[in-house]
Amino acid sequence: MANETHGLSDADGAAVVLHGETVAHPTELQTAEAGMPQLDFTTYANQIFWLIVALAAIYWILSKIALPRIAMILAERRGTISNDIAAAEELKAQALEAEKAYQKALADAKAESARIVAEAKAEIKAELDAAIAKADDEIAAKAAESEKAIAEIRAGAMESVEAVAKDTAAALVAALGMSADQAAIDAAVDTRVKG
Amino acid sequence: MADAAHSEGGGLVFHPMDQFKVVPLFGDGEVHWYTITNVTLWMAITVACVAALMVLGARGRAVIPGRAQSIAELAYGFVYKMVEDVAGKDGVKYFPYIMVLFLFIVFSNFLGLLPLAFTTTSHIAVTAVLALAVFISVTVLGFILHGTHFLGLFWVTAAPLPLRPILALIEVISYFVRPVSHSIRLAGNMMAGHAVIKVFAGFAAIAAISPLSVVAITAMYGLEVLVAFIQAYVFTILTCVYLKDALHPGH
Numbered sequence: 001m002a003n004e005t006h007g008l009s010d011a012d013g014a015a016v017v018l019h020g021e022t023v024a025h026p027t028e029l030q031t032a033e034a035g036m037p038q039l040d041f042t043t044y045a046n047q048i049f050w051l052i053v054a055l056a057a058i059y060w061i062l063s064k065i066a067l068p069r070i071a072m073i074l075a076e077r078r079g080t081i082s083n084d085i086a087a088a089e090e091l092k093a094q095a096l097e098a099e100k101a102y103q104k105a106l107a108d109a110k111a112e113s114a115r116i117v118a119e120a121k122a123e124i125k126a127e128l129d130a131a132i133a134k135a136d137d138e139i140a141a142k143a144a145e146s147e148k149a150i151a152e153i154r155a156g157a158m159e160s161v162e163a164v165a166k167d168t169a170a171a172l173v174a175a176l177g178m179s180a181d182q183a184a185i186d187a188a189v190d191t192r193v194k195g
Numbered sequence: 196m197a198d199a200a201h202s203e204g205g206g207l208v209f210h211p212m213d214q215f216k217v218v219p220l221f222g223d224g225e226v227h228w229y230t231i232t233n234v235t236l237w238m239a240i241t242v243a244c245v246a247a248l249m250v251l252g253a254r255g256r257a258v259i260p261g262r263a264q265s266i267a268e269l270a271y272g273f274v275y276k277m278v279e280d281v282a283g284k285d286g287v288k289y290f291p292y293i294m295v296l297f298l299f300i301v302f303s304n305f306l307g308l309l310p311l312a313f314t315t316t317s318h319i320a321v322t323a324v325l326a327l328a329v330f331i332s333v334t335v336l337g338f339i340l341h342g343t344h345f346l347g348l349f350w351v352t353a354a355p356l357p358l359r360p361i362l363a364l365i366e367v368i369s370y371f372v373r374p375v376s377h378s379i380r381l382a383g384n385m386m387a388g389h390a391v392i393k394v395f396a397g398f399a400a401i402a403a404i405s406p407l408s409v410v411a412i413t414a415m416y417g418l419e420v421l422v423a424f425i426q427a428y429v430f431t432i433l434t435c436v437y438l439k440d441a442l443h444p445g446h
Contacts, residue, residue, distance in 0.1 A: 050234050
Protein backbone atom coordinates (compact mmCIF):
# COMPACT_ATOMS: atom_id res chain seq x y z
CA MET A 1 0.00 0.00 0.00
CA ALA A 2 1.44 3.29 -1.14
CA ASN A 3 -0.07 5.14 1.80
CA GLU A 4 1.61 2.94 4.29
CA THR A 5 5.08 3.35 2.85
CA HIS A 6 4.55 7.09 2.54
CA GLY A 7 3.46 7.17 6.16
CA LEU A 8 6.53 5.24 7.20
CA SER A 9 8.90 7.63 5.45
CA ASP A 10 7.08 10.56 7.06
CA ALA A 11 7.49 8.96 10.41
CA ASP A 12 11.18 8.38 9.78
CA GLY A 13 11.68 11.98 8.68
CA ALA A 14 10.01 13.33 11.76
CA ALA A 15 12.02 11.01 13.98
CA VAL A 16 15.28 12.26 12.43
CA VAL A 17 14.25 15.85 13.04
CA LEU A 18 13.41 15.09 16.63
CA HIS A 19 16.73 13.39 17.04
CA GLY A 20 18.59 16.36 15.57
CA GLU A 21 16.72 18.80 17.81
CA THR A 22 17.21 17.05 21.05
CA VAL A 23 20.52 15.28 20.69
CA ALA A 24 22.69 17.08 18.12
CA HIS A 25 22.71 20.42 19.92
CA PRO A 26 21.82 19.65 23.47
CA THR A 27 24.29 22.17 24.87
CA GLU A 28 23.17 25.04 22.68
CA LEU A 29 19.62 24.99 23.92
CA GLN A 30 19.08 27.93 26.22
CA THR A 31 16.51 26.33 28.47
CA ALA A 32 15.07 22.92 28.98
CA GLU A 33 11.77 23.95 27.34
CA ALA A 34 13.49 25.15 24.15
CA GLY A 35 13.21 21.63 22.74
CA MET A 36 10.04 20.50 21.10
CA PRO A 37 6.96 21.59 23.00
CA GLN A 38 5.29 18.67 21.24
CA LEU A 39 7.32 16.28 23.40
CA ASP A 40 6.52 17.99 26.68
CA PHE A 41 4.50 15.19 28.26
CA THR A 42 3.23 17.41 31.07
CA THR A 43 0.90 19.14 28.62
CA TYR A 44 -0.51 15.96 27.09
CA ALA A 45 -3.30 15.45 29.60
CA ASN A 46 -4.40 19.03 29.12
CA GLN A 47 -4.42 18.80 25.31
CA ILE A 48 -6.16 15.44 25.24
CA PHE A 49 -8.81 16.60 27.69
CA TRP A 50 -9.64 19.74 25.72
CA LEU A 51 -9.46 17.84 22.43
CA ILE A 52 -12.09 15.39 23.64
CA VAL A 53 -14.23 18.30 24.87
CA ALA A 54 -13.89 20.03 21.47
CA LEU A 55 -14.65 16.87 19.49
CA ALA A 56 -17.66 16.13 21.67
CA ALA A 57 -18.90 19.68 21.18
CA ILE A 58 -18.47 19.48 17.40
CA TYR A 59 -20.15 16.08 17.33
CA TRP A 60 -23.08 17.40 19.33
CA ILE A 61 -23.44 20.46 17.10
CA LEU A 62 -23.21 18.44 13.89
CA SER A 63 -25.41 15.50 14.81
CA LYS A 64 -28.11 17.49 16.65
CA ILE A 65 -28.36 20.57 14.45
CA ALA A 66 -26.12 20.97 11.42
CA LEU A 67 -26.17 17.66 9.57
CA PRO A 68 -29.94 16.98 9.80
CA ARG A 69 -30.58 20.56 8.77
CA ILE A 70 -28.27 20.43 5.74
CA ALA A 71 -29.58 16.99 4.76
CA MET A 72 -33.10 18.43 4.93
CA ILE A 73 -32.11 21.43 2.82
CA LEU A 74 -30.55 19.19 0.18
CA ALA A 75 -33.56 16.84 0.13
CA GLU A 76 -35.91 19.80 -0.09
CA ARG A 77 -33.94 21.23 -2.98
CA ARG A 78 -34.01 17.91 -4.82
CA GLY A 79 -37.79 17.78 -4.25
CA THR A 80 -38.28 21.34 -5.46
CA ILE A 81 -36.22 20.72 -8.56
CA SER A 82 -38.07 17.52 -9.49
CA ASN A 83 -41.44 19.21 -8.82
CA ASP A 84 -40.47 22.14 -11.01
CA ILE A 85 -39.36 19.82 -13.78
CA ALA A 86 -42.66 17.92 -13.56
CA ALA A 87 -44.61 21.20 -13.68
CA ALA A 88 -42.57 22.30 -16.69
CA GLU A 89 -43.33 19.00 -18.44
CA GLU A 90 -47.03 19.49 -17.77
CA LEU A 91 -46.98 23.05 -19.08
CA LYS A 92 -45.14 21.88 -22.16
CA ALA A 93 -47.79 19.20 -22.77
CA GLN A 94 -50.47 21.84 -22.35
CA ALA A 95 -48.73 24.10 -24.82
CA LEU A 96 -48.54 21.26 -27.34
CA GLU A 97 -52.23 20.57 -26.83
CA ALA A 98 -53.05 24.22 -27.39
CA GLU A 99 -50.97 24.29 -30.54
CA LYS A 100 -52.76 21.20 -31.83
CA ALA A 101 -56.13 22.77 -31.13
CA TYR A 102 -55.06 25.95 -32.90
CA GLN A 103 -53.86 24.00 -35.93
CA LYS A 104 -57.13 22.09 -36.00
CA ALA A 105 -59.15 25.32 -35.81
CA LEU A 106 -57.04 26.77 -38.59
CA ALA A 107 -57.59 23.70 -40.80
CA ASP A 108 -61.36 23.82 -40.09
CA ALA A 109 -61.53 27.49 -40.96
CA LYS A 110 -59.62 26.86 -44.18
CA ALA A 111 -61.99 24.02 -45.16
CA GLU A 112 -65.03 26.17 -44.32
CA SER A 113 -63.76 29.08 -46.37
CA ALA A 114 -62.99 26.77 -49.29
CA ARG A 115 -66.50 25.37 -49.06
CA ILE A 116 -68.04 28.86 -49.03
CA VAL A 117 -65.93 29.88 -52.02
CA ALA A 118 -66.98 26.78 -53.96
CA GLU A 119 -70.64 27.37 -53.14
CA ALA A 120 -70.45 30.99 -54.24
CA LYS A 121 -68.71 29.95 -57.42
CA ALA A 122 -71.41 27.35 -58.18
CA GLU A 123 -74.17 29.86 -57.52
CA ILE A 124 -72.57 32.48 -59.71
CA LYS A 125 -72.06 29.92 -62.45
CA ALA A 126 -75.71 28.84 -62.33
CA GLU A 127 -76.86 32.45 -62.50
CA LEU A 128 -74.46 33.10 -65.31
CA ASP A 129 -75.69 30.04 -67.23
CA ALA A 130 -79.31 31.13 -66.79
CA ALA A 131 -78.49 34.61 -67.99
CA ILE A 132 -76.60 33.25 -71.00
CA ALA A 133 -79.50 30.92 -71.91
CA LYS A 134 -81.96 33.77 -71.62
CA ALA A 135 -79.78 35.98 -73.77
CA ASP A 136 -79.43 33.19 -76.32
CA ASP A 137 -83.21 32.80 -76.45
CA GLU A 138 -83.65 36.49 -76.91
CA ILE A 139 -81.02 36.58 -79.60
CA ALA A 140 -82.65 33.61 -81.34
CA ALA A 141 -86.07 35.30 -81.22
CA LYS A 142 -84.60 38.53 -82.52
CA ALA A 143 -82.82 36.64 -85.32
CA ALA A 144 -86.05 34.82 -86.30
CA GLU A 145 -87.90 38.11 -86.37
CA SER A 146 -85.23 39.69 -88.48
CA GLU A 147 -85.24 36.73 -90.85
CA LYS A 148 -88.97 37.08 -91.21
CA ALA A 149 -88.66 40.77 -91.96
CA ILE A 150 -85.93 40.05 -94.50
CA ALA A 151 -88.10 37.39 -96.11
CA GLU A 152 -90.95 39.86 -96.32
CA ILE A 153 -88.69 42.46 -97.79
CA ARG A 154 -87.36 39.90 -100.27
CA ALA A 155 -90.88 38.89 -101.22
CA GLY A 156 -91.75 42.53 -101.62
CA ALA A 157 -88.70 43.01 -103.81
CA MET A 158 -89.62 40.01 -106.00
CA GLU A 159 -93.05 41.44 -106.52
CA SER A 160 -91.54 44.79 -107.46
CA VAL A 161 -89.16 43.06 -109.87
CA GLU A 162 -92.10 41.30 -111.54
CA ALA A 163 -94.03 44.55 -111.84
CA VAL A 164 -90.97 46.36 -113.24
CA ALA A 165 -90.34 43.43 -115.66
CA LYS A 166 -93.92 43.45 -116.83
CA ASP A 167 -93.85 47.20 -117.29
CA THR A 168 -90.54 47.03 -119.06
CA ALA A 169 -91.75 44.14 -121.22
CA ALA A 170 -94.91 46.07 -122.11
CA ALA A 171 -92.82 49.13 -122.90
CA LEU A 172 -90.42 47.06 -125.04
CA VAL A 173 -93.29 45.42 -126.90
CA ALA A 174 -94.79 48.83 -127.51
CA ALA A 175 -91.44 50.24 -128.62
CA LEU A 176 -91.01 47.38 -131.11
CA GLY A 177 -94.25 48.42 -132.58
CA MET A 178 -96.18 45.50 -131.76
CA SER A 179 -99.18 45.22 -129.63
CA ALA A 180 -99.90 42.65 -127.14
CA ASP A 181 -102.40 42.44 -124.44
CA GLN A 182 -101.35 42.90 -120.89
CA ALA A 183 -102.38 39.42 -119.87
CA ALA A 184 -100.12 37.70 -122.43
CA ILE A 185 -97.16 39.82 -121.36
CA ASP A 186 -97.76 39.10 -117.68
CA ALA A 187 -97.92 35.36 -118.39
CA ALA A 188 -94.75 35.48 -120.45
CA VAL A 189 -92.87 37.47 -117.74
CA ASP A 190 -94.11 35.17 -114.99
CA THR A 191 -92.89 32.11 -116.84
CA ARG A 192 -89.50 33.77 -117.45
CA VAL A 193 -89.09 34.91 -113.85
CA LYS A 194 -90.04 31.56 -112.42
CA GLY A 195 -87.95 29.70 -114.94
CA MET B 196 15.41 24.73 11.03
CA ALA B 197 17.00 25.33 14.40
CA ASP B 198 20.45 24.70 12.90
CA ALA B 199 20.11 27.82 10.75
CA ALA B 200 19.69 29.92 13.84
CA HIS B 201 22.94 28.76 15.38
CA SER B 202 25.04 28.95 12.20
CA GLU B 203 23.82 32.52 11.59
CA GLY B 204 24.80 33.51 15.12
CA GLY B 205 25.20 37.25 15.82
CA GLY B 206 22.23 39.20 17.12
CA LEU B 207 19.69 36.90 15.47
CA VAL B 208 17.44 35.04 17.85
CA PHE B 209 15.40 32.16 16.54
CA HIS B 210 12.63 30.56 18.49
CA PRO B 211 10.79 28.65 15.79
CA MET B 212 9.31 26.21 18.27
CA ASP B 213 8.04 28.77 20.78
CA GLN B 214 4.77 29.07 18.88
CA PHE B 215 3.94 25.50 19.81
CA LYS B 216 4.25 26.03 23.57
CA VAL B 217 1.26 25.15 25.65
CA VAL B 218 0.79 27.92 28.21
CA PRO B 219 -1.98 28.69 30.69
CA LEU B 220 -4.14 31.62 29.64
CA PHE B 221 -4.53 32.92 33.19
CA GLY B 222 -1.45 33.04 35.43
CA ASP B 223 1.80 31.12 35.00
CA GLY B 224 0.95 28.06 36.99
CA GLU B 225 1.52 24.48 36.11
CA VAL B 226 -0.44 22.96 33.22
CA HIS B 227 -2.92 20.53 34.77
CA TRP B 228 -5.35 18.54 32.67
CA TYR B 229 -8.15 20.99 33.47
CA THR B 230 -6.10 24.20 33.10
CA ILE B 231 -7.50 26.65 30.58
CA THR B 232 -4.63 27.06 28.12
CA ASN B 233 -4.08 28.40 24.62
CA VAL B 234 -5.06 24.88 23.49
CA THR B 235 -8.45 25.44 25.10
CA LEU B 236 -8.79 28.85 23.48
CA TRP B 237 -7.99 27.72 19.95
CA MET B 238 -10.06 24.57 20.18
CA ALA B 239 -12.94 26.71 21.39
CA ILE B 240 -12.42 29.02 18.40
CA THR B 241 -12.39 25.94 16.15
CA VAL B 242 -15.70 24.75 17.62
CA ALA B 243 -17.12 28.26 17.24
CA CYS B 244 -16.07 28.40 13.58
CA VAL B 245 -17.56 24.97 12.87
CA ALA B 246 -20.80 26.06 14.52
CA ALA B 247 -20.77 29.37 12.64
CA LEU B 248 -20.34 27.69 9.27
CA MET B 249 -22.51 24.62 9.68
CA VAL B 250 -25.27 26.04 11.90
CA LEU B 251 -25.41 29.80 11.29
CA GLY B 252 -24.42 29.41 7.65
CA ALA B 253 -27.33 27.07 6.97
CA ARG B 254 -29.87 28.77 9.25
CA GLY B 255 -31.70 30.35 6.30
CA ARG B 256 -32.58 26.86 4.98
CA ALA B 257 -32.78 28.56 1.59
CA VAL B 258 -33.56 26.54 -1.51
CA ILE B 259 -31.20 28.87 -3.36
CA PRO B 260 -28.21 29.01 -0.99
CA GLY B 261 -26.26 32.10 -0.02
CA ARG B 262 -22.48 32.19 0.29
CA ALA B 263 -22.14 30.67 3.78
CA GLN B 264 -24.80 28.04 3.10
CA SER B 265 -23.08 27.12 -0.17
CA ILE B 266 -19.83 26.47 1.69
CA ALA B 267 -21.62 24.45 4.38
CA GLU B 268 -23.37 22.36 1.72
CA LEU B 269 -20.13 22.00 -0.21
CA ALA B 270 -18.35 20.68 2.91
CA TYR B 271 -21.24 18.31 3.62
CA GLY B 272 -21.32 17.05 0.04
CA PHE B 273 -17.54 16.76 -0.16
CA VAL B 274 -17.20 14.54 2.92
CA TYR B 275 -20.43 12.64 2.26
CA LYS B 276 -19.33 11.74 -1.25
CA MET B 277 -15.87 10.79 0.01
CA VAL B 278 -17.34 8.40 2.59
CA GLU B 279 -19.77 6.95 0.05
CA ASP B 280 -17.13 6.52 -2.67
CA VAL B 281 -14.35 5.12 -0.50
CA ALA B 282 -16.12 3.21 2.27
CA GLY B 283 -19.20 2.24 0.29
CA LYS B 284 -22.95 2.69 0.90
CA ASP B 285 -22.83 0.98 4.30
CA GLY B 286 -20.11 3.39 5.43
CA VAL B 287 -22.54 6.30 5.21
CA LYS B 288 -23.88 5.71 8.72
CA TYR B 289 -20.43 6.62 10.10
CA PHE B 290 -20.46 9.86 8.08
CA PRO B 291 -21.11 12.15 11.11
CA TYR B 292 -17.95 10.93 12.88
CA ILE B 293 -15.83 11.46 9.78
CA MET B 294 -17.41 14.87 9.29
CA VAL B 295 -16.39 15.77 12.88
CA LEU B 296 -12.81 14.73 12.14
CA PHE B 297 -12.66 16.61 8.85
CA LEU B 298 -14.16 19.84 10.16
CA PHE B 299 -12.03 19.83 13.31
CA ILE B 300 -8.80 19.27 11.38
CA VAL B 301 -9.54 21.64 8.53
CA PHE B 302 -10.57 24.48 10.85
CA SER B 303 -7.65 23.86 13.23
CA ASN B 304 -5.22 23.90 10.31
CA PHE B 305 -6.59 27.10 8.80
CA LEU B 306 -6.97 28.88 12.16
CA GLY B 307 -3.37 27.96 12.90
CA LEU B 308 -2.33 29.96 9.84
CA LEU B 309 -3.58 33.20 11.40
CA PRO B 310 -0.72 35.29 12.76
CA LEU B 311 -0.14 34.70 16.50
CA ALA B 312 -2.45 31.68 16.38
CA PHE B 313 -1.76 28.38 18.12
CA THR B 314 -2.03 25.33 15.86
CA THR B 315 -3.66 22.57 17.85
CA THR B 316 -3.10 20.00 15.09
CA SER B 317 0.68 20.59 15.18
CA HIS B 318 0.82 18.63 18.43
CA ILE B 319 1.38 14.91 18.29
CA ALA B 320 -0.74 14.54 21.45
CA VAL B 321 -3.76 15.80 19.55
CA THR B 322 -3.20 13.98 16.26
CA ALA B 323 -2.29 10.75 18.07
CA VAL B 324 -5.59 10.83 19.92
CA LEU B 325 -7.41 11.38 16.64
CA ALA B 326 -5.48 8.62 14.86
CA LEU B 327 -5.82 6.18 17.77
CA ALA B 328 -9.53 6.89 18.00
CA VAL B 329 -9.84 6.02 14.31
CA PHE B 330 -7.58 2.96 14.66
CA ILE B 331 -9.29 1.53 17.72
CA SER B 332 -12.84 2.17 16.56
CA VAL B 333 -12.14 0.76 13.11
CA THR B 334 -10.50 -2.36 14.55
CA VAL B 335 -13.29 -2.91 17.09
CA LEU B 336 -15.88 -2.33 14.37
CA GLY B 337 -14.14 -4.86 12.13
CA PHE B 338 -14.26 -7.53 14.82
CA ILE B 339 -17.86 -6.73 15.74
CA LEU B 340 -19.07 -6.93 12.14
CA HIS B 341 -17.00 -9.87 10.92
CA GLY B 342 -15.69 -11.66 14.03
CA THR B 343 -12.57 -13.63 13.28
CA HIS B 344 -13.17 -13.19 9.54
CA PHE B 345 -11.75 -9.72 10.05
CA LEU B 346 -8.34 -11.38 10.37
CA GLY B 347 -8.74 -12.33 6.70
CA LEU B 348 -7.55 -8.80 6.09
CA PHE B 349 -4.04 -10.08 6.87
CA TRP B 350 -4.33 -13.40 5.04
CA VAL B 351 -3.83 -12.57 1.37
CA THR B 352 -5.65 -15.40 -0.41
CA ALA B 353 -4.66 -14.03 -3.79
CA ALA B 354 -0.97 -14.81 -3.09
CA PRO B 355 0.65 -18.27 -3.41
CA LEU B 356 0.41 -20.29 -0.17
CA PRO B 357 4.13 -20.25 0.81
CA LEU B 358 4.15 -16.44 0.60
CA ARG B 359 1.07 -15.93 2.74
CA PRO B 360 2.70 -16.09 6.23
CA ILE B 361 5.31 -13.54 5.16
CA LEU B 362 2.66 -11.29 3.64
CA ALA B 363 0.57 -11.70 6.78
CA LEU B 364 3.49 -10.48 8.89
CA ILE B 365 3.96 -7.47 6.61
CA GLU B 366 0.23 -6.75 6.62
CA VAL B 367 0.09 -6.91 10.43
CA ILE B 368 3.06 -4.57 10.79
CA SER B 369 1.60 -2.15 8.26
CA TYR B 370 -1.74 -2.32 10.05
CA PHE B 371 -0.20 -1.33 13.37
CA VAL B 372 1.92 1.39 11.78
CA ARG B 373 -1.26 3.02 10.48
CA PRO B 374 -2.05 5.11 13.57
CA VAL B 375 1.61 6.20 13.80
CA SER B 376 1.81 7.39 10.20
CA HIS B 377 -1.71 8.75 10.36
CA SER B 378 -0.91 11.00 13.33
CA ILE B 379 2.68 11.98 12.54
CA ARG B 380 1.79 12.90 8.95
CA LEU B 381 -0.63 15.58 10.13
CA ALA B 382 1.35 16.89 13.11
CA GLY B 383 4.65 16.83 11.21
CA ASN B 384 3.27 18.74 8.24
CA MET B 385 1.70 21.39 10.43
CA MET B 386 4.73 21.78 12.68
CA ALA B 387 7.29 21.87 9.87
CA GLY B 388 5.47 24.51 7.85
CA HIS B 389 4.93 26.81 10.80
CA ALA B 390 8.51 26.39 12.01
CA VAL B 391 9.90 27.20 8.55
CA ILE B 392 7.79 30.34 8.33
CA LYS B 393 9.05 31.36 11.76
CA VAL B 394 12.67 30.82 10.72
CA PHE B 395 12.16 32.98 7.61
CA ALA B 396 10.54 35.58 9.82
CA GLY B 397 13.65 35.53 12.04
CA PHE B 398 15.83 36.36 9.04
CA ALA B 399 13.74 39.47 8.42
CA ALA B 400 15.70 41.15 11.22
CA ILE B 401 18.59 41.61 8.79
CA ALA B 402 17.66 44.60 6.61
CA ALA B 403 19.45 43.30 3.51
CA ILE B 404 17.71 39.95 3.60
CA SER B 405 14.31 41.13 4.75
CA PRO B 406 12.73 41.60 1.26
CA LEU B 407 13.77 38.07 0.35
CA SER B 408 12.49 36.91 3.70
CA VAL B 409 9.10 38.52 3.09
CA VAL B 410 8.90 36.87 -0.34
CA ALA B 411 9.87 33.52 1.19
CA ILE B 412 7.28 33.86 3.95
CA THR B 413 4.61 34.73 1.38
CA ALA B 414 5.50 31.71 -0.71
CA MET B 415 5.59 29.41 2.33
CA TYR B 416 2.30 30.81 3.51
CA GLY B 417 0.71 30.00 0.18
CA LEU B 418 2.10 26.49 0.37
CA GLU B 419 0.86 26.15 3.94
CA VAL B 420 -2.67 27.14 2.92
CA LEU B 421 -2.53 24.30 0.42
CA VAL B 422 -1.03 21.89 2.98
CA ALA B 423 -3.64 22.85 5.59
CA PHE B 424 -6.43 21.63 3.33
CA ILE B 425 -4.57 18.69 1.81
CA GLN B 426 -3.61 17.27 5.21
CA ALA B 427 -7.21 17.50 6.43
CA TYR B 428 -8.30 15.79 3.21
CA VAL B 429 -5.62 13.09 3.50
CA PHE B 430 -6.49 12.38 7.14
CA THR B 431 -10.17 12.09 6.27
CA ILE B 432 -9.75 9.94 3.19
CA LEU B 433 -7.37 7.58 5.03
CA THR B 434 -9.98 7.29 7.76
CA CYS B 435 -12.45 6.29 5.05
CA VAL B 436 -9.98 3.75 3.65
CA TYR B 437 -9.49 2.20 7.11
CA LEU B 438 -13.24 2.16 7.60
CA LYS B 439 -13.61 0.37 4.27
CA ASP B 440 -11.14 -2.29 5.50
CA ALA B 441 -13.28 -2.80 8.58
CA LEU B 442 -16.53 -2.99 6.60
CA HIS B 443 -15.21 -5.15 3.75
CA PRO B 444 -12.13 -7.08 4.90
CA GLY B 445 -10.35 -9.18 2.32
CA HIS B 446 -8.66 -7.73 -0.71
